[in-house]
Amino acid sequence: MAKKEYAFYPGCSSQLKASASNYLVSTNAMCKALDVKLTEIPDWNCCGASVGYCEGGELPRIAINARNFAQAETHLPGQDIVATCAACWLGARESKERLDGSAQLMKETNEALAAAGLHYSGGANVRHMVEVLIEDFGYDGLKQPMKKSLEGIKFAGYVGCQTNRPFGIVGESFENPLYLDKMVETFGGEALTAYDQKVTCCGGALAFSEPEKSQKQIRDIVESAYDAGAEMIVTPCPLCQANVEVYQSEINKKQGTKFNMPVLYYSQLMTIAYGGSAKDAGLNGQLIRAEKLEKIAGK
Amino acid sequence: MSNANVQANLSNLARYQNNFLKEVEANVEEGHMVKMCMQCGVCAGSCPFGPDWEHSPQKIFMMIRAGKRDEVLGSDSMFMCTSCYNCIVRCPRQLPITHIMHGLANYAHRIGMAPKGQPTRQFATLFWNNLVKKGRVNELTLTLGHYFTNGLVSGIKTALGMQSIGLGLFMAKRLNPMEIFGGHGVKDLKGFHAIVAKAKEIEDRKKGFTA
Numbered sequence: 001m002a003k004k005e006y007a008f009y010p011g012c013s014s015q016l017k018a019s020a021s022n023y024l025v026s027t028n029a030m031c032k033a034l035d036v037k038l039t040e041i042p043d044w045n046c047c048g049a050s051v052g053y054c055e056g057g058e059l060p061r062i063a064i065n066a067r068n069f070a071q072a073e074t075h076l077p078g079q080d081i082v083a084t085c086a087a088c089w090l091g092a093r094e095s096k097e098r099l100d101g102s103a104q105l106m107k108e109t110n111e112a113l114a115a116a117g118l119h120y121s122g123g124a125n126v127r128h129m130v131e132v133l134i135e136d137f138g139y140d141g142l143k144q145p146m147k148k149s150l151e152g153i154k155f156a157g158y159v160g161c162q163t164n165r166p167f168g169i170v171g172e173s174f175e176n177p178l179y180l181d182k183m184v185e186t187f188g189g190e191a192l193t194a195y196d197q198k199v200t201c202c203g204g205a206l207a208f209s210e211p212e213k214s215q216k217q218i219r220d221i222v223e224s225a226y227d228a229g230a231e232m233i234v235t236p237c238p239l240c241q242a243n244v245e246v247y248q249s250e251i252n253k254k255q256g257t258k259f260n261m262p263v264l265y266y267s268q269l270m271t272i273a274y275g276g277s278a279k280d281a282g283l284n285g286q287l288i289r290a291e292k293l294e295k296i297a298g299k
Numbered sequence: 300m301s302n303a304n305v306q307a308n309l310s311n312l313a314r315y316q317n318n319f320l321k322e323v324e325a326n327v328e329e330g331h332m333v334k335m336c337m338q339c340g341v342c343a344g345s346c347p348f349g350p351d352w353e354h355s356p357q358k359i360f361m362m363i364r365a366g367k368r369d370e371v372l373g374s375d376s377m378f379m380c381t382s383c384y385n386c387i388v389r390c391p392r393q394l395p396i397t398h399i400m401h402g403l404a405n406y407a408h409r410i411g412m413a414p415k416g417q418p419t420r421q422f423a424t425l426f427w428n429n430l431v432k433k434g435r436v437n438e439l440t441l442t443l444g445h446y447f448t449n450g451l452v453s454g455i456k457t458a459l460g461m462q463s464i465g466l467g468l469f470m471a472k473r474l475n476p477m478e479i480f481g482g483h484g485v486k487d488l489k490g491f492h493a494i495v496a497k498a499k500e501i502e503d504r505k506k507g508f509t510a
Contacts, residue, residue, distance in 0.1 A: 055423060
């Protein structure tokens with residue numbers, strides 16, 4: 001039996017051939033090394049993300065999240081729901097807190113769920129994978145399966161918004177959370193604690209609708225990583241990863257910068273530290289290759 | 300503005316007799332918290348898109364109390380929210396500012412007062428409709444739909460401009476051209492749609508959108 005079991009909520013972007021598919025690949029490898037069993041919530045649906053507000057409104061957004069809770073509660077009783085995506089975690093946890101706090105909302109939500117023969121009774125904790133790693137394993141526990149050190153690589157820990165606010169990781173500050181730096185150090189990497197854009201917004205979904213305003217944010221995030229001496233950026237959020245990696249070439253084209261900064265997930269770092277191959281870590285999914293990590297993986 | 304929107308707008312206007320604060324409290328997500336604002340301005344200074352707001356959240360809260368209904372609901376300010384939650388965690392009075400901005404944008408959108416062609420209004424609508432269709436987001440049709448929002452010519456131009464990124468994502472197995480034929484989705488689509496429809500029906504009834 002696995003050491004720990006969770007009801008897994010991978011989210012839309014993590015699916016096969018979607019924009020964060022390498023997040024899922026590396027998460028699976030990381031969890032295997034930690035002896036964690038992730039069971040997908042049967043037939044899970046989208047969380048609505050933040051930008052769903054305009055057309056989705058309040059109750060429909062909460063109801064679709066409650067559909068996932070109802071499925072988890074029924075099919076994976078007693079297991080915490082764990083999301084890897086920052087938006088999934090936020091959307092789900094926000095919905096859960098609203099439902100916990102309002103009997104009226106719970107009643108209306110169950111009225112909606114009943115249309116599909118489902119019911120939610122208020123169980124199932126909603127957590128982010130980073131919370132699970134830090135709270136259920138701890139930095140020492142995470143170090144145990146380590147086979148290789150990430151020594152010699154300088155990382156800018158870019159935490160971003162939604163893994164950090166409004167919930168964040170217990171015991172961390174919103175303005176200067178340190179957990180990502182601590183994770184980097186746990187695996188032998190050099191964490192650049194002077195990196196000053198670690199909680200700056202990348203523009204989120206507005207990278208699509210307001211590209212110029214968002215690319216100004218992204219430019220600051222990447223430029224500051226270079227200024228701090230970083231060789232790579234590491235992040236816990238799939239939208240941060242995509243925005244900060246994908247738009248570097250656009251910014252170069254428009255503004256004459258020469259950005260070429262790899263942007264990784266913590267799970268990719270950990271997979272390599274746990275002795276996984278570049279493929280296990282989804283490094284073939286990078287648009288900007290993380291050559292130094294590939295080299296460690298090949299050793 | 301469709302007829303249903305006009306009707307909802309006029310009937311809510313009549314119901315609250317120009318008491319815009321009451322209207323917001325009754326119909327906008329977390330609207331009951333608006334009057335807690337003490338006008339310190341931390342939200343305005345904390346927003347990553349701060350300079351791009353016509354009216355900052357701080358101003359919007361005061362405008363609501365001053366009854367500036369057209370100016371608030373017709374503004375594109377709320378659509379500048381990136382959902383970064385900076386304002387929420389910094390607000391000394393703990394107003395859920397992000398949610399109130401979402402709620403105001405949703406309300407303005409549903410009663411047809413939000414600015415036409417506002418890019419985030421368009422993208423957000425496209426996003427919700429995309430996820431509802433299959434129960435999961437189809438990134439390819441979402442992206443293409445967004446590029447072509449403003450017509451064929453502008454769409455082709457944007458898509459061509461972005462094709463190197465698209466090709467890169469395809470090569471990295473992070474974009475699947477076959478998604479155009481359907482892609483990922485929930486199995487119990489009928490049930491999913493029934494839940495969304497029922498939730499919408501309840502919310503619309505409560506907020507007067509079906510008036």
